[in-house]
Amino acid sequence: MLRESFKVLLKETFDGPGGNGSWYTESKPGSGIFGTLEKVSAEEASILVQGTTIAAHIDHTRYYLWVANAFMKGDKPELDWSESWKISTVDESTWSRFKVELQNVYTTLLENINSFTSFDEQTLNGILGALAHSAYHLGAIRQMTKTIKVPSQT
Template sequence: MSETLRNSVKTMVKETFEGPPVPVKGSWFTSFEPNSGIFGVIEGMSCDQASISVHGTTVAAHTDHIRYHMWGTNEIIKNGKQPKMDWEKSWEIHSVDEQQWNRIQVELRNEYVTLLESIDAIEWNELLANEVLSSLAHSAYHLGAIRQMLKVVKR
């Protein structure tokens, strides 16, 4: 993969999780506000807010589902094959206490850092390129879902 494309992928992944660069000079697809990526959107959210059901799911479930998907991506990068994954189980979180909510956020950040570090070290092939780009798209999709849920959660 060319250095230009690798840097572009990293920029999009960073915007998904961290929001646009500060000071905000523009955004590719998130809001122009600082903290409009996944980390900023869930930052300061209480475990009670993260546990509010919106149409049968919670922000905590979405956040952990993003982590789970990213873990799978990191495993594919590391081992070259898809790990056994239980997608239904990844949606089983209905409520969290403060400790669980903090753990989900820390584990998501760890998977994010691992992915960013891996992007620089990957021996790229079509499978890995598709996997990294699908992880980006998947995370961006859930960022949008969480932002919509916040309209209910933060009322």
């Protein structure tokens, strides 16, 4: 049951809510990270908002999930968190690559969750940390999109 709860909430964070409402995101399609990013161009992802960019948030989230996956496999990579915030501007090619890489580490996280036969404290903290951390960045990114998007005139 715990495994399925983790997956439901991670999927809501990244893929958006399922068909019957949501646990904490907006209850409409496109409310997860991937749906939000579909509406953001490389140029928009590179606009500075309160000292950072959407591109930086995505690269940092990707790095965080990579670290979480490594620790869950028992690896202990050398970490440089400041590196995960150095990207601020992206071109279309880099922006597309960031989104694919984020999808890949997210998919790996779901696979890792499926592979565990039991959850020790480090694994539970890693999964809950990845969920909370990603949800935080989803909220930040969704707020940033309100700043960078000009409402359409109809």
